[in-house]
Amino acid sequence: MIYNYSYLPIRSVSYGQNSRFRLNDFIKESGASSAIVVTSSSVSKTRFYKSILKNITVKHSEYSEITQHAPIEKINEVTDLIKKTKAGVIISVGGGSVIDSAKAAKYFSKRKNLVHIAIPTTLSAAEFSHIAGYTENHTKMGIRDRNITPQYVILDPTGPEETPEWLWRSSGVRALDHAVETLISEGIGEIGTTFAIMAIKKLFNNLTRQSEQNFMECQLAAWYSYFDVYDAQMGLSHRIGKVIGAKYGIPHGITSCITLPTVMRYYAKKRWRELSLISMELRGTGKESPETAMLSADMIEYFIKNLGFSQKLADFGVTVEEIPSIMSDLKETSSEVGELIRSLM
Template sequence: MLEGIHTFSKQDTLVWGQPAAHAIRAHMAAKGLRRAVLLTSPSMAQTQYWQALLAELGGLVVGSFTECAAHSPRASVLQGAAVAKAQGADVLIAVGGGSVIDAVKLMLDCLWLDLSSHEGLDALRAGAHSAALQAEQRLRMIAVPTTLSAAEFTPLAGITDTRTATKELFEHPLYVPALVVLDPLATQETPAWLMASTGIRSVDHCVETLCSARPSPYADAMAQHGLQLLVQGLRAMQAAPNDVNARLHCQLGTWLAISGPVSGVPIGASHVIGRVLGGAFGVPHGQTSCVLLPGVLRWNASVSAAAQQRVSAAMGAPQRPAADLVLELVRSLQQPSTLRELGIEKSQFPLIAEKSLQMFKHPGSAGNPRPVQSQQDIFEILESVY
């Protein structure tokens, strides 16, 4: 008999196709919020969209922090939280991709628990969440994503401890933004390579959901439709970069794609090894999926033929191998498809394998249909995409 558990997110509201400022104003008015601090990356802070959003929100914005760095280093978290605390923020607004959104998630905990140091984050890493605040009393965040990473839908924050070059996972059900606004105009100044690669990251969410060792009928349905929207939207956006509807289709596909991991479907080897490449070697998350997913599909093919056939069907070619279809999509989007292109050397494989085996111990990382049990298993995957 099939069995499983579906976990419902604490997210309150998702708005799509509306200008972000309009949706944010309505949300803040409904919740009685008056003191927003906006947070983003240095590159996003130079865009016309960021400047327009600041102007449109006007007096609701009491401060900003524009130094959220790639891979969400602890330093960005502590600095951003200090700004928000000094300004007396009653809501944080993250405008950016996964690195910005993940950093702001952990800033919430810094503000909830009054943490301001690495030692405080070390204690939090060990599980020191406070029960003093009720859910309705906690400061929450709003997210306006500018990429297709889907960080805005998850209760996980991937944070880099630069002292050890390690990606840490922090988790809290209220890390998910109270409001997510899918405004396709927010993505128009995002570099094309970043949109394409994070789109493949969301394709990865769909694929590893459909192939998971612990599947869910709800997640499978979301992943299949999400994969269709993503493949169609990414191709359309590649052909016509200014097509706002194509961008919105990608955003909606991203939302559906992450439904599996958010609801409790565990991820597989592409995501797990990808976290190591990001945290230890600075590889953008989207590009880790571009390189690893085809190799992981091939490595798993002997035990997941039926699931991979569903992936192929959702991508429009049910008779072809899923690994080939994903690789062709990656290359059509002009993204890297080998570890060599990412600057990874074979001499680094032992370190990648060692850190990956540690990541596989996380409860949400047990979804690979073919169990990864040794460094040799990881070497085989890495060799196949070198």
């Protein structure tokens, strides 16, 4: 079998303590004389964000109104700001919605030469992908374009210190979701599999702890979880998560907490060899089998509950009457998928 690994146009990733201070080096390397800084209202109030802003040496504008699920209205405002200021760099500081908004705004501004520097504060791994998700009329929309991949990424472990614990942990489950869905993707070779397993192990070992080293290990895990994002297919957990997130206002990390174990059991019937690797690597024993694949799902479910997440869709006011609407948005007609969604209630 022939495997393929596709590189995305990321020029540099800087990681480690105080790596945020590399920002001016990257701005200088880009040749830009002005910048736009994009964030959310909550992140804009943090010491981490203020220290970044304080040290930017070029003229810059701020936009701090990005909200959950990246509404198109906010993206349009950032797009207008790009056009108005003619900035050469856009700097995104925050979680997946902030980074996706900056990617989408670059796309809609038609400024292919606009340099994007991403500084994440969660584990969504949006900074490592060519995908930008946004919400329009409560429907999740998406852009896939290599040219919107951030050129520079800064992983500073001091950033997560001010991220709410529930958000940090749930975004870590989102990274876990990325890794699992990489494993079960058709045609993924040794590179994608190796990094996905490394991501899962790092998350299991570090997500419940809160030292700077643990934060750094989790940031690396998020990177590894999306290492083969261009070649991996989006699985059912992500597809359902995007629909229910946009439709019912459920945070992305929480959607993964709801969907991932159940979807793993669904895939264990066909992709048991790949899913068996999770249990085998975490326990250091076992063999590839449907039973071992199911054990992997059990371990993920226990891990998520140990993080403090045990929500069902019903906790967000979603009823069984909504299943046809969810199925329609998924463009699914399979009764098996319908029963899967019912079990998430």
